[in-house]
Amino acid sequence: MSDRPTRNDYEQLINQLGPSKSESGPEIIAVNRKREDGRRQAAGQRSTAGEQPRRTASRSTSAEQRRPTSNRAASGGAGQGQASTGRTAKTKRTKEKKPGFGGGAWLRAIIISLILVACAVALAFFAMSSATDLFGLNQEDKQVEVNVKEGMSSNDIIDLLEETGVIDQKITFRFYAGLKDALNEFKPGQYVMNRNFSYDEVIIMLRTGIRDEKERAVVNVTFYEGMTAWEIADRLEENKVCKAEDFIEACNTADFSDYDFVSLIPNEELCFVRLEGFLFPDTYQFYVDEKPENAVRRFLDNFDSKVGDDIIAKFNNLNLTLYEGINLASIIQGESSANDQMVAVSSVFHNRLNNPQIYPMLQSDVSRSYINNDIIPHVDIINNDQIYAYDSYQCSGLPVGPVGNPGLNAIKAAANPEQTPYFFFVSDFEGNFYYAVTFDEHIYNVRRAGLLGEITGIATED
Numbered sequence: 001m002s003d004r005p006t007r008n009d010y011e012q013l014i015n016q017l018g019p020s021k022s023e024s025g026p027e028i029i030a031v032n033r034k035r036e037d038g039r040r041q042a043a044g045q046r047s048t049a050g051e052q053p054r055r056t057a058s059r060s061t062s063a064e065q066r067r068p069t070s071n072r073a074a075s076g077g078a079g080q081g082q083a084s085t086g087r088t089a090k091t092k093r094t095k096e097k098k099p100g101f102g103g104g105a106w107l108r109a110i111i112i113s114l115i116l117v118a119c120a121v122a123l124a125f126f127a128m129s130s131a132t133d134l135f136g137l138n139q140e141d142k143q144v145e146v147n148v149k150e151g152m153s154s155n156d157i158i159d160l161l162e163e164t165g166v167i168d169q170k171i172t173f174r175f176y177a178g179l180k181d182a183l184n185e186f187k188p189g190q191y192v193m194n195r196n197f198s199y200d201e202v203i204i205m206l207r208t209g210i211r212d213e214k215e216r217a218v219v220n221v222t223f224y225e226g227m228t229a230w231e232i233a234d235r236l237e238e239n240k241v242c243k244a245e246d247f248i249e250a251c252n253t254a255d256f257s258d259y260d261f262v263s264l265i266p267n268e269e270l271c272f273v274r275l276e277g278f279l280f281p282d283t284y285q286f287y288v289d290e291k292p293e294n295a296v297r298r299f300l301d302n303f304d305s306k307v308g309d310d311i312i313a314k315f316n317n318l319n320l321t322l323y324e325g326i327n328l329a330s331i332i333q334g335e336s337s338a339n340d341q342m343v344a345v346s347s348v349f350h351n352r353l354n355n356p357q358i359y360p361m362l363q364s365d366v367s368r369s370y371i372n373n374d375i376i377p378h379v380d381i382i383n384n385d386q387i388y389a390y391d392s393y394q395c396s397g398l399p400v401g402p403v404g405n406p407g408l409n410a411i412k413a414a415a416n417p418e419q420t421p422y423f424f425f426v427s428d429f430e431g432n433f434y435y436a437v438t439f440d441e442h443i444y445n446v447r448r449a450g451l452l453g454e455i456t457g458i459a460t461e462d
Helices: 007-017 026-048 059-069 076-095 103-135 154-163 170-179 199-208 229-238 244-253 260-264 292-306 309-317 322-335 339-353 365-378 384-390 408-415 439-451
Strands: 143-148 189-194 218-222 283-287 424-427 433-436
Touching (some): 154 170, 229 365, 244 292, 260 292, 260 322, 283 292, 309 408, 322 339, 322 365, 322 408, 339 424, 339 433, 365 384, 424 439, 433 439
Antiparallel strands (some): 143 189, 218 283, 424 433
16 A cells, blocks of 8 residues: 555645645645655554665755755854864863963972971081081080999980080080990099080090099190291190191181181281291190190180280381281291390391382291291192292292291380391301391391301391
8 A cells, every 4th residue: 555645635634724824834844744754654664574764864854964065164153163162172271281380389399499498507507516516616614524423325424415515416426436436435433524625525534534634644845936836736746735737727727716816817818827926935734635726725825915905006006917017026036036136137127118119028038948847848739829928038028927936025026126227137156146238238247147157137048
């Protein structure tokens, strides 16, 4: 039976729908719907009979399939769709994390940096505190009792040392005592220690059982006028006070700013020993194995008590600083051990210093003796600039630093020169001095002095 609608079917459908004012409204819709219903029914029957249903597509469906390739693809509607898609993609991209540091990352970086800086500062502070404690620098000068009881462990003893103020850094002391193999050698006893003790002094007392500074071995050492810093250091080592190198190191690097006159010593790079000239010659008592800085302080204490403001004022009246005055006094001391000749020798050097256009150089033999006997033997590499700065036959005026440690008479002679017209002097081996105004007179005196033995003085070397 055919499923195609007949003319009668159309007429019946039209009668049922009734008349329409539109020419192609309900009639066409009704026809199309009827046709679709018929096609679906036929397709269902073929499917029941085992046939493959034919693919049918309405015009509207075909139009939808063709739409992407039609002219509408380039129309505003398609453009709006693409724009919408673009906006969606853009919105998604803005939500993605951009590379680089965000606010949180910068904050973390700043916090980490602050932590690292704080750690570095803490380590530096610990290192400085340990060094100060190790050498007993800038510590309170106060005696304390340290009662080390029988059976106390090394940890207990170190805790006790900290409690009494003898040490400040337990970790550093333990490490240092371990290097010295001393941790198991501490002896019990009632000790009297000082808070300014170095670790070596504490360890020596605990190892030896010396319970008081009074029980320590004491030596008397005499230093004569004009001795150089290295000569003093060698004599201290000979008497087992401290090592010569350690004494010189303390002279060059230790902090002695609590002495007012030390601030008047210039920081001259070419200066060989910073405190040369200020190690006042005298007889001193030292402890055996004394801390080098304490040994230096004995000399500085004596200088401070002997060289007062009156001498400094006299130097200033002569247009000399304290350092220049001591420098000149060291040359006078080296040229003359006879006190009665020092003021005349001083006058020769002052006359030259006051007439640099005629005599720009002092030409003192003791400056070259200092170079040959003190500088060159104690350096690995000779610094020609330093040699030139100390050689009074080459440099103008005073050498860069003192060439020995003068006594009080030489210092006073430098501050109170005799008024003379002399520019030259020479002395012979017997201690006779010959003074001259002119160079010709000086040559005559040199010949006279030479006949009597060894000579020294102004311009006696080539």
